[in-house]
Amino acid sequence: MSLSAVERQPDAVSERRVELSVVIPTFKERGNVAELVARLDCTLAGVAWEAVFVDDNSPDGTADAVKAIACRDPRIRCLRRVGRRGLAGACIEGMLSSSATYLAVMDADLQHDETVLPAMLATLRSGKYDLVAATRYVEGGSAQSFSEGRSKISRIATRLTRRVLGTSLSDPMSGFFMMRRDAFDAMADRLSPVGFKILLDIATASEGLRIVEQPYTFGERQEGESKFNIQIGLEFLGLLLAKLTHGLVEPRFIFFAVVGALGIAVNLAVLNVAMLVWPVSFMMAKSVATFFAMTSNFLLNNSLTYRDRRLRGWGMLRGFIGFRVIGTIGAVTDVGLASQLYADREVWWVAGFAGALMGVLWNYAMSSMFIWRTR
Ligand code: GDD
Ligand code: MN
DSSP, rough: OHHHHHHHHHHHHHHHHSSSEEEESSSSOHHHHHHHHHHHHHHTTOOOOEEEEEEEOOOHHHHHHHHHHHHHOOTEEEEEEOOOHHHHHHHHHHHHHHOOSSSEEEOOSOSOOOGGHHHHHHHHHHTTSEEEEEEESSSSSSSSTHHHHHHHHHHHHHHHHHHHHOOOOOOTTTEEEEHHHHHHHHHHHGGSSSSOOOHHHHHSSSSTOOOEEEEEEEHHHHHHHHOHHHHHHHHHHHHHHHHTTTTOOOHHHHHHHHHHHHHHHHHHHHHHHHHHHSSSSSSHHHHHHHHHHHHHHHIIIIITTTGOOOHHHHHHHHHHHHHHHHHHHHHHHHHHHHHHHHHHOOOHHHHHHHHHHHHHHOOOOIIIIIOOOOO
């Protein structure tokens, strides 16, 4: 074999070296892909870049649309994930797949103004910063295209986050940023794949990260629709809680707690109705109410809190029985602790609250360990 092919390799390799990977999470963005690639091509002329689309098996065939372009353009890659959903997780996996010097993350829907990418890249190249966060809320940036309601939510969440986490980011909820890959690789195993708020997670995952902001104008969505919903809002609260407690409380606990609170409402509502049916037997009515609440709690936890470990078929029946057993022990613990505290101090609400908290923590820990465990 001649050695010349091997000898030539270093050159050929260095020519193909990618400086910037643009990671683009997609879910049902078929109509936006081609336009975004065209815009990147235009904006990043002269830069050795690639785009990694991370698609969660969108039913509209987004992955096919990306692969059709990738067939013609080697700078385009598609990472199709099956059996998983979630913006942050998609971003993390896309970033992990890169060996470029710098990583950018941006939305596929053309709301993130790609024309600020060269400025962000120049900032990183200077070596003075590890991360550039594109932000809507500083001089020069704006988010006019959010609806009134969404805009308010976004601002409240931003203020809350800055207060709670003490982050100086003016737009910690942004999903648009660029960073050094070595910095990302060093923290990757500490990031949470849950939720929307990848930048927030990254910015708070490592102390000494040198961060600077880049203002931009948040654009209008052209095709498709936003995937933001109440569940994502809750996931965000969960992430805040996890950060606040330094990882002691998992992000998913917030779902468990909300489901539990809903369970109390279900319990009371059913009790109200059941007392009309069995006006004489409070015990009967209360049993029915508790059964309903436990069932709805189980179903909600199965499809929300632990949706990534959802039980099906017989597993669901087995899980339900286990959930009831755990719940019963939890209730006994709750009553036991509350009674003891009440006997000591006689402040009913402190005793009641401590008991209930103990019960919820017990139920959560046991459910995570035995009912919806990772397989
Ligand atoms: N792979 C994958 N999986 N991608 C997803 C998923 C998912 O489960 N959910 C959303 N995406 C993609 C969308 O296809 C889009 O490219 C991007 O993530 C942002 O989703 P949108 O649905 O457009 O979010 P938005 O415009 O409402 O939210 C914007 O504001 C948030 C802060 O309030 C975005 O800029 C977010 O990045 C930002 O966090
Ligand atoms: Mn969007």
